[in-house]
Amino acid sequence: MLKLFEIVEDKSPKDRIDELRKDIERYNYYYYTKNESLVSDIEFDKLLKELEELEKKYPEYKIENSPTNYVGATSLKESKFKKVVHKKPMLSLNNSYNITDVIAFTERVEKNIDSVQNELEYVLELKLDGASISVTYENGELLRAVTRGDGVEGEDVTENILAIESIPNFLKEAVSLEVRGEIVLPLSRFKTLNEERLELGEEIFANPRNAASGTLRQIDSEIVKERGLDAYFYFIVDAEQYGFKTHKESLEYLEKIGLKTTGVADLITDMSIMEKRIAFWEAEKENLDYETDGLVIKLNDITLWEEVGYTTKSPRWAIAYKFPAKQVTTELLGITWQVGRTGKVTPVAELKEVELSGSKVKRASLHNMDEIIRKDIRVGDRVFIEKAAEIIPQVVSSVKEVRTGAEKEVVVPTNCPVCNSVLEKEDGLVDLKCVNPSCxxxxxxxxxxxxxxxxxxxxxxxxxxxxxxxxxxxxxxxxxxxxxxxxxxxxxxxxxxxxxxxxxxxxxxxxxKSRPYSKTLYALGIPFVGKFLGDVLAKKSKSIDVLASMSKEELLEIDGVGEKVAESVYNYFRDEKSLEIIQKLKSFGVNFGKVAEDKKDEVKVEGKFTGKTFLFTGKLQKFKREEIKDLIESLGGTNLSSVSKKLDYLIVGEDAGSKLKKAEELGTVKILTEDEFLELTKE
Incomplete structure (x- = not known):
């Protein structure tokens, strides 16, 4: 803990206000971003109260970006923004960094499509570096705007979105839809704002992205209006339901109804052209009035998206191409070996402090010992560092040409730096591990x-x-x-x-104790089970007893669960220590879902569809996709993601494509219209 309450009588009101702001902003950053308390809650509240009283007493020293004006992660702990769960998660994109990665992506896409009749088209778009937003319109009127949040849940910022001039309150057509886009602060406006702030003696914004994100969380929407934020849209949720067959068509429709896009949507079929366009935009981005950290490449044919599918957190039909990160050089002072919750021991570079992409960096990832050897990195080296994916600092390489001979080779640790247990290395893996559960x-x-x-x-x-x-x-x-x-x-x-x-x-x-089952499942720290997959497993199993009783085969039937995850989950529930912990947590009343009296009934919901598998394709007229999935599951059925020998029924809507063709070729799948499916449910 830090010493907070020193004697401040000799400081002027302005000096004390500046000091308080600086301290509070730092504590907020650690508390919300790093989950670490530098001070106790009571001390934090006293500091905030003191700042509020000083700003009231000396209003001439109050500034618009004071911690007393912010909410959530950047200021006050009680947010005026209510949490909203996205109807469909705002998934992230897999990243690529060279044309080889892009080509590999297109090959994977083609491999996932049963029969490619024509040459596949891809749409190349700019990837804006701002704050992601999801906006819902009902009958053409703006109903709600929600931040990306963690992808599953965001914050309702409708009032502030209404203050952004480029986002219309009413569309040109009375259509109901959800659109997603990026809120940005134009570079020209960013420059002007920082010049104004310098003249006023205020702290300047670090970068346009942080400024845009922080502005969206302002309590006063008038400040949002004054800042001059802009918005660009790039996606219609469930675009296929509106009759669009291609992503390009949906982008054109966005502009038709009055929503702004970047206007960049290059149609590409040839990889040599793709490489040229990537090179073009890498140079041209310097002439844009907004920050872009890369490009997004999407399969143009929307009707194939479901067939190509998704991973647990990303669509397989799209990929982000990231422009090379900015690099700087500094001195590698030493290496600290860090032990994580799984026992993995990783090297962390201790650096001479340097500024990189708007932030001060003193530590960086070295990944593992194999990487240190491959890159020939030594303590005392001059090293290049960059921010991987613009977030995590990492050591890229050493500058061998300036070595003096005083540099020292890195010694591989044989014992855990915390408990001194002998480290192990699993077969086929590069990471060192401490296997002492009492570490x-x-x-x-x-x-x-x-x-x-x-x-x-x-x-x-x-x-x-x-x-x-x-x-x-x-x-x-x-x-x-x-x-x-x-x-x-x-x-x-x-x-x-x-x-x-x-x-x-x-x-x-x-x-x-009353946290949702999906959160408590995630909290257990089962290897490979993150937030998204925790939600998937919780929704499918309904209770931890059901999940614990599942075989590997049953786990593999769940969309998004692969061999590695199934193996991990299965083994976790066969470990005596894990079961002991779960049992004890249950005794304290921790929520692990609704436990059925008869586990069989929990796995097999009584109904017409018990033991049957379903898939739907094409544009459905009588159901929304989530509605039909819920109906199938409520009657004991299982939803699959692709046509295979495991599929019993294929429900066909309008413009059904390759899934229908494959089902017909298999000959074992019963094909139903929506009306026939409804009749089946009545039985």
Missing amino acids: PAIIQGSIEYFVSRDAMNISGFGSKIVERMLQLHYIKDITDIFELHQHKDELMTLDKMGEKSVEKLLGSIEKS
């Missing part, structure tokens, strides 16, 4: 993961608090968290842990 770093990592915002969301339980609880032996694994109330009196005597902080922490622990 303090593994235990601390698993607890931090469990209490994190995306998991159990136990506020006030940052890494420093976790470390302290472990040192005091109040907790030794995740189950002990729910017995911390037994140490309430002792907790209140600890430094920086007053009565209110302890009450808040214990209250948050109690509240976490």
Whole structure:
């Protein structure tokens, strides 16, 4: 913890206000972005209260980007923006960095299509670097605007979106649809705003992307209007339902109804042309009035998207081509070996501080020992660093030409840097691992993961608090968290842990018991089960008892679950320690879904479709896609993602394509119209 309350009587009101803002912004960053509390909640609240009172007393020193004006991750903890679950997740895109990756992508697309009648077309679009947004129109009127958030859940920022002039309140047609786009701050406006802020003595914006994202979260929508944000749209959710057969057509329709696009949608069939257009935009981007960090390449034929399919977090019919990241050089001062919650031991470069892409960098990833050897990196080297995917700093290479001979080769560790256990290396893998389940770093990592915002969301339980609880032996694994109330009196005597902080922490622990089953499943830290897959498994299994009883074959039937995930989930529920933890968490009342009296009934819902598999194709007239999926599952059926020998029924809508043809060729699939399917449900 940091020392906060020093004597400040000799400081002027302006100096104290500036100091408070700087401290609060730093604490907010660590708390919301890194899930780490640098100060206790009570101290944070005192600082914020002091800043509010000083700004009221000296309004001439208040600035628009003060922490007292912001919400959420950039300021106040109580957000005025309500959370909204996306009807369809805003998935991320897989990235590529060279034409070879792009060619490999197109080959995978073609491989996933049963029969390619004509040469496939791809649409090349600009990838804007701003804040993603999903906007819903009902009968042509803007109904709601939601930020991307974590892809599954975002924040309702409708009021602020209405203040952006380039987003129409009413479309040119009375159509109901959901569109997705990017909110950006034009570079010309970014430059002007920073010049104005310099004249006023205010802190300038680091980059247009952060400025756009921060502006969207302003409490005062007038500030949003003054900033001059812009918006470009690039996607219609379920575009096929509106009769579009190609992505290019849907983009043209966006412009027709009054929504702005970048106007860049190059149709390409030849990879040599693709390479030339990528090179063109890599140079031309410097002439654009908005930040772009790459290009997006999409299969033009929308009717093939479902057939090409999705991974757990990305569509297989699209890929992002990232422009080369900016690089800088600095000195490699040393290497720290870091132990993660899974026991993986990774090298972290300790660097002489340098600025990269608008932020100060002192540490960077070295990935693993094999990479260090391959790149011939030594302590004391001058090294190039870049931000991988513009987020994580990594060491790219060393500058061997300037070596003095004083540089030292990196020594491969043989023992865990935390518990001193002998490290192991799994067959076929490059990572070193600590396999001691009692390793303090593994235990601390698993607890931090469990209490994190995306998991159990136990506020006030940052890494420093976790470390302290472990040192005091109040907790030794995740189950002990729910017995911390037994140490309430002792907790209140600890430094920086007053009565209110302890009450808040214990209250948050109690509240976490009712977290959704998908969140508690994610919190367990099952290898390869992230947020998206945790939601998929929870929705399919309904309870952890059902999930635990599934065979590998049953797990593989679930869309998005591959061999590696199925193996991991299956093994997890056959580990005695894992089962012991789950049982103990259940005894504390943690939500693990609705447990059926008869597990068979939970797996096999009684109904006409028990044991039967379904798939639909083409444009459906009587159902929305999620509606028909839910109906099938409510009657015991299983939804598949592709035509195979496992498929029993194919429901066919208008303009059915290759899925229908493949089903006919198999001869074992029963093909139904929507009306025939409805008759089947009535039976």
